[in-house]
Amino acid sequence: MSNKKGGITSAILTGLSVLCGLGSIFIAVYLLSLLWDNAANKIILPLGILVCILKIAKAVFYALALWTAHKFAYSSLLEIRLAMIDHLRKLPLSFFQKRKTGDLANVIDHDVERIELYLAHTLPDVVITNIICVSIFIILTILDWRLGIALVSTVPLVFLLLPLFGRMWQVSVKNYQDSIKTVSENIMEYIGSISAIKAFSNDETKTNKVLESMYAYVGNAKKAIYNQTIPMSFITLLMEAGIVATAIVASIILKSGPVTAWGVIVFILSIILAGQFLKNFSKSMSLHYNKIVYKNTLSMIDSIMGELAPQEKERVDGLKTGDIQFNTVSFAYKTGETVLNDIELNFCTNTINAIVGPSGAGKSTIAALIMNLWEPSQGTVTIGNTNVADIHEQDLAAMVSMVQQDTFLFNGSIEENIKLGKENADNEEVIEAAKKARIHDTIIKLPNGYKTNAGEAGSKLSGGERQRISLARMILKNAPIIILDEATAAIDPYNEQLIQQAINELCKEKTLIIIAHHLNIIMSADQIIVMQDGKILAKGTHTTLLQENKLYSQLCETEQKAAIWNMKG
Numbered sequence: 001m002s003n004k005k006g007g008i009t010s011a012i013l014t015g016l017s018v019l020c021g022l023g024s025i026f027i028a029v030y031l032l033s034l035l036w037d038n039a040a041n042k043i044i045l046p047l048g049i050l051v052c053i054l055k056i057a058k059a060v061f062y063a064l065a066l067w068t069a070h071k072f073a074y075s076s077l078l079e080i081r082l083a084m085i086d087h088l089r090k091l092p093l094s095f096f097q098k099r100k101t102g103d104l105a106n107v108i109d110h111d112v113e114r115i116e117l118y119l120a121h122t123l124p125d126v127v128i129t130n131i132i133c134v135s136i137f138i139i140l141t142i143l144d145w146r147l148g149i150a151l152v153s154t155v156p157l158v159f160l161l162l163p164l165f166g167r168m169w170q171v172s173v174k175n176y177q178d179s180i181k182t183v184s185e186n187i188m189e190y191i192g193s194i195s196a197i198k199a200f201s202n203d204e205t206k207t208n209k210v211l212e213s214m215y216a217y218v219g220n221a222k223k224a225i226y227n228q229t230i231p232m233s234f235i236t237l238l239m240e241a242g243i244v245a246t247a248i249v250a251s252i253i254l255k256s257g258p259v260t261a262w263g264v265i266v267f268i269l270s271i272i273l274a275g276q277f278l279k280n281f282s283k284s285m286s287l288h289y290n291k292i293v294y295k296n297t298l299s300m301i302d303s304i305m306g307e308l309a310p311q312e313k314e315r316v317d318g319l320k321t322g323d324i325q326f327n328t329v330s331f332a333y334k335t336g337e338t339v340l341n342d343i344e345l346n347f348c349t350n351t352i353n354a355i356v357g358p359s360g361a362g363k364s365t366i367a368a369l370i371m372n373l374w375e376p377s378q379g380t381v382t383i384g385n386t387n388v389a390d391i392h393e394q395d396l397a398a399m400v401s402m403v404q405q406d407t408f409l410f411n412g413s414i415e416e417n418i419k420l421g422k423e424n425a426d427n428e429e430v431i432e433a434a435k436k437a438r439i440h441d442t443i444i445k446l447p448n449g450y451k452t453n454a455g456e457a458g459s460k461l462s463g464g465e466r467q468r469i470s471l472a473r474m475i476l477k478n479a480p481i482i483i484l485d486e487a488t489a490a491i492d493p494y495n496e497q498l499i500q501q502a503i504n505e506l507c508k509e510k511t512l513i514i515i516a517h518h519l520n521i522i523m524s525a526d527q528i529i530v531m532q533d534g535k536i537l538a539k540g541t542h543t544t545l546l547q548e549n550k551l552y553s554q555l556c557e558t559e560q561k562a563a564i565w566n567m568k569g
Contacts, residue, residue, distance in 0.1 A: 009068050009072075010065050010066075010068040010069040010072060010123070010124055011065075011123070011124070011127045013061050013062075013064045013065035013068060014061070014062070014065040014069075014124045014127040014128055014131075015127055015131055016057075016061045017057075017058050017059075017061035017062040017065055017128075018058075018127075018128050018131045018132055018135075019131070020054045020055070020057045020058035020061060021054070021055075021058045022132070022135055023054050024051045024054035024055050024058065026139075027047055027050055027051050027054070028051055029265060029269055030047070031044065031047045031048070031051075032265060065124055066120075066124065069119060069120045069121075069123065069124050070116075070120045072119060072120070073115065073116040073118075073119035073120035074116060074120075076115060076116075076119055077112055077113070077115055077116050080112050080115065080301065081108060081112055083305065084107075084108055084112070084301070084304055084305060085108070087304065087305055087307075087309060088104070088304065090309035090310065090312070091307055091309050092309075092310060092373075092374070092375070093368075093373050093374060095307055099304075100185045100188075100189075101185075101188055102181070102184040102185030102186070102187065102188035102189065103181050103184065103185055104304070105184060105188065106180060106181050106184035106185075107181075107300050107301060107303070107304060110180060110184070111177070111297045111300045111301065112297075112301065114293060114294065114297045115294070115297060117290070118290060118291070118293075118294040118297075122287050122290045122291070122294070125283065125287055126284065126287050126291075128280070129280040129281070129283050129284040129287065130284065132276060132277075132280045133277055133280050133281050133284065136151070136273045136274075136276060136277045136280075137151060137152060137277070139273065140246070140270055140273060140274075143266050143269070143270065144249075144253055144266070146249050146253065147246060147249055147250060147253070147270050150242070150245040150246045150248070150249040151242055151245070151246050151273075151274055151277055152242065153241075153242055153245050154238040154239060154241045154242045154245070155239075155242070155281070157238055158235055158238055158239070158281075158285070161231075161234070161235075162285075162288070165231040165235075166288070166292065168227050168231065169227060169228065169231075169289050169292045170292055170296070171227075172220075172223055172224040172227040172228070173224060173292055173293050173296050174296060175220045175223065175224070176217075176220045176221055176223075176224040177296060177297075177300065178220075179213070179216050179217040179219075179220040179221075180217060182213045182216070182217070183210075183213045183214055183217050186209055186210045186213045187210060190207070190209075190210050228286075228289055232282065232285060232286060232289075235282060235285050236278070236282050239277075239278045239281055239282055240278065242274065242277070242278065243271075243274045243275060243277075243278055246270055246271070246274040247270075247271055247274070249270075250266070250267045250270040250271065251267070253266070253267070254266075254267045312392075313390060313391060313392040313393070314392060315392045315394065315395060316391070316392065316395055319384075319386070319391070319395050319399070320384055321349065321383060321384050321399050321480040321481060321511070322349055322383060322384025322385065323346055323347060323348050323349055323383075323384065324345075324346070324347040324370060324381070324382070324383050324481065324511065324513075325345065325346050325347075325381070325382045325385075326343045326344060326345035326346075326366075326369075326379065326381055327344065327379050327380045327381075327382065328342055328343070328344060328378065328379040329342070329343040329344075329345075329369065329376045329378065329379035329380070329381060330342055330343070330376065330377050330378040330379060331362075331365060331369065331374065331376050331377050331378075332377050333374075338377075338534055339362050339365050339534050340362045340365055340366070340369075340376075340534045341534045341535050342379075342535075343362075343366070343379070343535075343536060344536070345366070345529065345536070347511055347513060347527070348511070348526075348527075349480075349511055350509055350510065350511055351511060351512070351526040351527060352507070352512045352514070352522075352524070352525045352526050352527075353511075353512065353513045353514065353525060353526065353527045353528075353529070354513075354514045354515075354516060354522035354525040354527070354528045354529070355513065355514070355515045355516075355528075355529045355531060356516060356519060356522070356528060356529070356530055356531070356552065356555060357530055357531035357532050357537075357551070357555075358532060358555075360533075361531040361532050361533065361534065362531055362533075362534040363485075363515045363531055364485055364486075364515060366513075366515075367402060367483045367485050367513065367515060369381050369388075370383075370388065370400060370481075370483065370513070371388075371396070371400055371402060371483070372388040372389060372391070372393070372396055375389055383396075383399060383400075383481070397479075398477075398479060399479055399480060399481055400479055400481045400482075400483065401421075401474040401477050401479040401481070401482050401483070402482075402483040402484075402485060403467070403470055403471060403474055403482070403483070403484050403485065404485045404486065407458065407463075407466045407467050407469075407470040408458070409454045409455075409458030409461070409466055409469060409470070410454070411453070411454065411455060411456045412453065412454065413448075413450065413451045413452060413453055413454070414443055414446075414449075414450050414451075414452050414454055414469060415427075415430055415450040415451060417454055417458075417469055417473065418430050418433060418434060418450075418469060418472045418473050418476060419473075419476070420473050421433070421472075421473040421474060421475070421476035421477035421478075422476045422477060422478075425476055427450075429476060430450065430472075430476065431450075433472040433473075433475040433476040434450075434469075434472045436472070436475050437468045437469070437471040437472035437475055438468055439465065439468035439469055439471075439472055442465060442468075454466075454469070479510075480510055480511060481510065481511045481513070482507050482510050482511070482512050482513070483513045483515070484512070484513070484514045484515065484516070485515045486515055486516060518559070519542075519555060519556055519559050520559070522542070523542040524542070525541070525542070526541070527539060527540070527541070528540060528541065528542060528545055528552070530545060530549055530551055530552045532551060537549060537551055538551075538552065
């Protein structure tokens, strides 16, 4: 962390606060002894003023320590969250397949928040309790070595039991934090699928799954409380025995000689300080529990930050596009489950290409490899003879635009969503892109026009409207390579016609790759690739494939039958 000085400053201020507090106590005791001996007439006022000054200084130092600790904690939280978000952006998609969204959100939000609790509250308390315990032990030992030994007589037993308690706390903390993670995952999944849950009504099981995870969370929370309080009660009991031992030794010392003012003061002081020792030592044990929580939190953060990100590539000025080539490319999402097998492909510049085939053939994986969202298990994918794995992600993003069936819009204005294609675009450019995407007329009818909020994931807009706004974004971006992945698969005929017109605007003088089930939109393509089971069966034009490839002709025939069925319906 770049703000380590804040933690050191907080510790120093906390130490000064404790020393001021102890100093005021000893001056007060010294003053009491002088009053006993009737020798305080001349210095009672200066000592009283000094006690007041030390008390004020204690409060001031403690307030400054808390302020510094919180400033240090919150700046650390910001640094950690920014670092995690930046690191997540660099990680490959394979990482996000292993970790659920709810899990990652829980780490960034809930787990990181625990760092503030430790840095702003636990850490200053650790400094306070350690200084007080050590100071009290030294003071009592100076007063009489027997008092010091009596005070810490039960401490070795506590430290012998601490590893056992520590293991118990580690298990309970891990189970508790895992249950929080599970609840977060289930709730996010539940909210995301609420429409399906309502549709299935009594037949769905997601609600019970969420409730069960919540009951498990409550159970683990109770266990964590029991596993903390029972050992802490035992530790407190042992430390109470130390107070008893100190009181007994102090009584023996007082009884062994003539009763003097100093002897009475030592007796009273030893009882008071032993009580403070118990209070702070017991607190230090509870802080040990908080430290275990903190370490477990760091391990959760490290599970993200410890993932190796691909090496950052260098930006290249004036990087030119060209043919897209797949050279003996094979790919598997999981070991042993091959999705693409020895793919040889060439998409020439400024041509229209289509990829067709049954579901699971590997069509969308082709698009993902061009975008370098995944890296091939074997072979290379190049654009203009440059391996996409060697192209900086910003340079690659400037070269390739992708429109998918499931379009995502951010929870901002429609204008902001369109400007993602070109951040410095002016209003005229945004409107022109919207007109080309056939969405301008719809936008100006909205209450706030282009300033209308799209809602979370574009929830305030229809599917066709979201798709056309996405196309306006791509038109504004003006990338030389366009990939359409089932862009019109789930759109009604009216929107499909508008989207098709927008696509025609988008793809002028560009390399176009269309992944489609609707074969009527790709009949004029320069190249059609037929895929099945991760392999290329054939390449050619619509006319050629219709005559020479059985699977393609079957796909065309199936679509014609479906169209006739729709007309009858």
